[in-house]
Amino acid sequence: MSDLEIQADLGRQARARSPRRRRIGAAEALAGAFALFLITAAFAPSLVAPGDPLAIDPLSAFQPPNLAHWFGTDESGRDIFTRVSHGTGGSLVIGTLATAIGLGLGIVLGTMAGMLGRVVDFTVNRFLEVLFAFPGLLLALLVILVFGPGAQTATVAVGLATAPGYARIIRAQLISVRSAAFVEAATVLGRGRWQILVRHILPNTLAPLFVLGTLGIGQAVVWASALSYLGLGAAPPAAEWGAMLSAGRTYITSAWWMAFFPGLFIVLTAVTATSLGRALERRARHA
Amino acid sequence: MSPGTGATANRRATPGPLVSMLRVRDLAVGFGPRPGTDPVIAGISFDIAPGECLALVGESGSGKSVTARSLLGLAGDGAWLQAAELAINGSDVLDLSDAQWRRRRGRDVGLVLQDALVSLDPLRPIGREIADSLRLHTTLDRAARRARVQEVLERVGLPDGRSRVRQRSGELSGGQRQRALIASAIALDPPLLLIDEPTTALDVTVQAQILDLLESLKRHGTAILLISHDLAVVGRIADRIAVMSAGRIVEQGPAARLLASPRQEQTRRMIAAIPIDKPRGTRLASPGDRADAPATPLSPPAFHVSAPAAAAASSASPAHDLASGEVVLEAIGLVKTFRRPDGRDQLAVDGVSFRLARGTTLGLVGESGSGKTTTARLLLALSLPDSGEVRVLGRPFSAATERQRRRLRPELGAVYQDALSSFDPRLTVDAVLRDAVRGARRAARTGSAGAGTAARDRARVLELLDQVSLPRTLLTRRPLSLSGGQRQRVGIARALASEPQILVCDEPVSSLDVTVQAQVLDLLDELQRERGLSLLVISHDLGVIQHASDQVAVMLDGRIVETGATAQVFRAPRHPYTQSLLAAVPRLA
Numbered sequence: 114m115s116d117l118e119i120q121a122d123l124g125r126q127a128r129a130r131s132p133r134r135r136r137i138g139a140a141e142a143l144a145g146a147f148a149l150f151l152i153t154a155a156f157a158p159s160l161v162a163p164g165d166p167l168a169i170d171p172l173s174a175f176q177p178p179n180l181a182h183w184f185g186t187d188e189s190g191r192d193i194f195t196r197v198s199h200g201t202g203g204s205l206v207i208g209t210l211a212t213a214i215g216l217g218l219g220i221v222l223g224t225m226a227g228m229l230g231r232v233v234d235f236t237v238n239r240f241l242e243v244l245f246a247f248p249g250l251l252l253a254l255l256v257i258l259v260f261g262p263g264a265q266t267a268t269v270a271v272g273l274a275t276a277p278g279y280a281r282i283i284r285a286q287l288i289s290v291r292s293a294a295f296v297e298a299a300t301v302l303g304r305g306r307w308q309i310l311v312r313h314i315l316p317n318t319l320a321p322l323f324v325l326g327t328l329g330i331g332q333a334v335v336w337a338s339a340l341s342y343l344g345l346g347a348a349p350p351a352a353e354w355g356a357m358l359s360a361g362r363t364y365i366t367s368a369w370w371m372a373f374f375p376g377l378f379i380v381l382t383a384v385t386a387t388s389l390g391r392a393l394e395r396r397a398r399h400a
Numbered sequence: 401m402s403p404g405t406g407a408t409a410n411r412r413a414t415p416g417p418l419v420s421m422l423r424v425r426d427l428a429v430g431f432g433p434r435p436g437t438d439p440v441i442a443g444i445s446f447d448i449a450p451g452e453c454l455a456l457v458g459e460s461g462s463g464k465s466v467t468a469r470s471l472l473g474l475a476g477d478g479a480w481l482q483a484a485e486l487a488i489n490g491s492d493v494l495d496l497s498d499a500q501w502r503r504r505r506g507r508d509v510g511l512v513l514q515d516a517l518v519s520l521d522p523l524r525p526i527g528r529e530i531a532d533s534l535r536l537h538t539t540l541d542r543a544a545r546r547a548r549v550q551e552v553l554e555r556v557g558l559p560d561g562r563s564r565v566r567q568r569s570g571e572l573s574g575g576q577r578q579r580a581l582i583a584s585a586i587a588l589d590p591p592l593l594l595i596d597e598p599t600t601a602l603d604v605t606v607q608a609q610i611l612d613l614l615e616s617l618k619r620h621g622t623a624i625l626l627i628s629h630d631l632a633v634v635g636r637i638a639d640r641i642a643v644m645s646a647g648r649i650v651e652q653g654p655a656a657r658l659l660a661s662p663r664q665e666q667t668r669r670m671i672a673a674i675p676i677d678k679p680r681g682t683r684l685a686s687p688g689d690r691a692d693a694p695a696t697p698l699s700p701p702a703f704h705v706s707a708p709a710a711a712a713a714s715s716a717s718p719a720h721d722l723a724s725g726e727v728v729l730e731a732i733g734l735v736k737t738f739r740r741p742d743g744r745d746q747l748a749v750d751g752v753s754f755r756l757a758r759g760t761t762l763g764l765v766g767e768s769g770s771g772k773t774t775t776a777r778l779l780l781a782l783s784l785p786d787s788g789e790v791r792v793l794g795r796p797f798s799a800a801t802e803r804q805r806r807r808l809r810p811e812l813g814a815v816y817q818d819a820l821s822s823f824d825p826r827l828t829v830d831a832v833l834r835d836a837v838r839g840a841r842r843a844a845r846t847g848s849a850g851a852g853t854a855a856r857d858r859a860r861v862l863e864l865l866d867q868v869s870l871p872r873t874l875l876t877r878r879p880l881s882l883s884g885g886q887r888q889r890v891g892i893a894r895a896l897a898s899e900p901q902i903l904v905c906d907e908p909v910s911s912l913d914v915t916v917q918a919q920v921l922d923l924l925d926e927l928q929r930e931r932g933l934s935l936l937v938i939s940h941d942l943g944v945i946q947h948a949s950d951q952v953a954v955m956l957d958g959r960i961v962e963t964g965a966t967a968q969v970f971r972a973p974r975h976p977y978t979q980s981l982l983a984a985v986p987r988l989a
Contacts, residue, residue: 135485142663177553276602293821293823294816294818294821294822295821295823295824295825297822298814298816298822298823298894299780299824300782300814301813302781302809302835302836302839302897302898303806303809303810303839304839305806312824312835313824316826317824317825317826320826329818388989396561
């Protein structure tokens, strides 16, 4: 075999193998595109839908989807596409903030349980078990009962309801990382407890959480919408998906599009966040 | 591939025996898109006669396992296979379908895989595992199957068959598991057995028993293809040896001839790398082996000077003057008890005492479960003794608080068996070493953090890399992407960052190929000579201990049963356990 042939051979190998490693699936690409759309809609809704989400036009009420109104109009003649687009920001903020609250609380509780010895571990664990005994949504309802309905309360409520799950995962991860060989190696090198915690234990515990957080955002959006649907989150004139879904329910037989499109966006957002989260998880595992 | 390959292979093949149990001619296997492209093995030809054992020997990645798997029709998805001839027991198996292969595996050819722990289903009793092949391939009824299972268990040296058959793999020791696996392979009495690294994970006495078992199978007429990276093990039972390198057989011949007068460089290297019976200070790695780690501009002097100096150094060096040696690491009556799952206490370490003198190597040898690793953890104060004490440089270590210990830790480096898991998986080699260098600088309190610090740390990292003969290109890589030998070198470099006086090495080479093991042992030897390090080497491998240590301590059931100068203990062992250990060691010639 000549050198040239060998080189050609190597080239073929490289070409044949590299795409297998970095292949982006169709699902991932679609999810990425939709995420991009959501982010644009969240930060600059007028770019996506230039109209006013609250502008009333009684003459064009209850129009089915058409060229002028892609998603149709509601009982007051407001354009549903505009409202759904302008509602993206609210829903995403609620989803992200709720996840951040849940994760943050989870990190504090989980780290306490994992690092501060048996007594704290026992106490935190019993506390978490009590929280686990309630279904998440019930816990959120309890918070709203105490603090009154509203978008902010809904956010906090969803965050609180998801915290126990995160705390459990963080504690387990922390305990497995804490006894890892590389932590012992750091001890042998003469590192102090805090140095080891900050340099090795926390990063290795928290890195997998970003994936978890991405998955959590989709879940939190659904929960927040559920609360709004029940009339406990954002109030009706506001362009919030859950609230719109709730308003559309009344007309579900005559104007299906009023409930369908907000619902579709809730579902798509959850699916997008989940598939992006899964993709990140796969990457992280192979890295 | 060029047509020339086949011709060479045919010429290279030894004249086949009259009856051939396995006949392979010009076998090539690859994972390329089309047959013939990107071969991983090529031009493989050999024969095995009934009652003969051929050993396929080579380093990791040389293609031995691919060869063996292809012979069973298990080359894998997307693999292509070409051969001029591939016949088992006289019948052609080249074009068998999957279904046809299934009928033959187990009956015509048995397979024993490397890792007995994962090869046996943990949830099923071993009797059931062994009976499986009988159920699939024979018409025997239940009673006859049960009788046959007990018979083969007895043959592999697992008597008391009635209660054995109900045990699960988790209840068996490593050697017993390997036996059970062999039992399931021979249940159908296949005329040909393929055995992949049968003794790699086993203690030396168990290893000897398994080799005896294979020997008896051979006498019984079974043809055996043995795959191994260890020539010393192979030398005990193989009739012929084929040495593989880079997907080809580079040398093939009768075992005695090949071991006594190897013709090929690769074979010579592998023989030279075997540590047993090589005196202290002899280099094990051949110069050509450095491909793995090309010498960097700074290191050649050390390399060239040490090679000729080695032989002279062995008896004259001050390292061997033990009487006057200052004790740098001392264990005094260490005791450690663990609570077992069943609630009873188990003594893991039971009154272990020894002293490590400056500039010398103490070898701690014992089989699995003897308490070696627990002792290492006690020495490093990763766990604390129930009673007894560890002293470092004459100062209390285990009895001190962790804060006080931290001041002594820079003097005590550690090298681990599994280097990979001792690195933070997020960090690159550069970050691992920089962390160590920074930690060492802070501990020494030299040079406040200032303008030149980063540059000085960087220079120190490069210096450490040079000391362990690693190229700088590895800095940006993560340990996961390095070879086993490279990982162990990074581990050693990290341990050297604080310029320790003592290195504790727990099984530093047990997960490495013989030739890579030789390089790492040479490196430790060099470092000791250059910087006067005191080493504690813990190993189950008597060859490693004999080669690397001045003093040896033999551990059994948590106690040290014999200590002494290495040469003396190996020449005239006093304790019966040491005698049995030494008798079991496979040696060349």
